[in-house]
Amino acid sequence: MSTAIIYASTYGSTRKIAQILNQKISDSTLVDIKKEKIDPNVFDTIILGSSIYIGQVDKHLKNFISMNMDVLKxxxxxxxxxxxxxxxxxxxxxxxxxxELVNRAVIMTMGGEMDVSKMSFAHKMITRMVQKSEQGRNREVVLHPEKADEFLKQMFSQTE
Ligand SMILES: Cc1cc2nc3c(=O)[nH]c(=O)nc-3n(C[C@H](O)[C@H](O)[C@H](O)COP(=O)(O)O)c2cc1C
Known part of the structure; x- marks a missing residue:
């Protein structure tokens, strides 16, 4: 039983979760979809991980999903x-x-990280704006690697 963990990360938090999942799964392959190509046909299980920027999933991951929709399903x-x-x-x-893909997938949010010192100028500006908004004020953004276990439990206890 083989698993591909296919992720897209900008500042590393989605990568951290991918690495944690990779350590916990015995036969898994880690794929940075911004840099690597992968054929999903050869895996039994596919984990897709992305961060969200302005409401959007990374475009490389989106492309991968749309190109391989039938296989993923x-x-x-x-x-x-x-x-x-x-x-x-x-x-x-x-x-x-x-x-349809969402309906048949196990879904989990893993929190996030907002390290302004790592961000591009544009991302710093957006972050400052969001932090002043009602939704963003006093918000603590924390990564939740401990949710990896629950995610994997739900994934691998699913009946086919
Ligand atoms: C410019 C910018 C825009 C963001 N937009 C959103 C958003 O629309 N919704 C959200 O829930 N989080 C948003 N975030 C938070 C990121 O998803 C979060 O920081 C995540 O941990 C980044 O993951 P990465 O390091 O793997 O790229 C944004 C962060 C930045 C810097």
Whole structure:
């Protein structure tokens, strides 16, 4: 039983979760979809991980999903998202993913990280604006690697 963990990360939090999942799964392959190509046909299970920027999943991951939609729908699939506004997850799923894929996938948010010192100028500006907004004020954005166990439990206890 082999698993591909296919992720897209900008500042590393989605990568951290991918690495944790990779350590916990015995026969898994880690794929940075921004840099690598992968044939999903050869895996039994596919985990897709992305961060959210301005409501959007990374475009490389989106492209991968749309190019391989039929294959993905024939596999065991998990989707995890790293984001600051976890309460918006349903909107992120509705706007970024195929409905059928979402319905058959295990879905989990893993929190996020907002390290302004790592960010590009444009991302710093957006972050400052969001931190002043009603939704962003006093918000602590924390990564939740401990949710990896629950995610994997749900994924691998699913009946085929
Ligand atoms: C410019 C910018 C825009 C963001 N937009 C959103 C957003 O629309 N919704 C959300 O929930 N989180 C948003 N976030 C939070 C990121 O998803 C979060 O920081 C995540 O951990 C980044 O993951 P990465 O390091 O793997 O790229 C944004 C962060 C930045 C810097």
């Amino acid at each position: 024939s596999k065991r699939v998990g989707i995890y998202l790293c984001c600051g506004f976890e309460e918006n997850v349903q909107t992120y799923l509705d706007t970024n993913f195929d409905k």
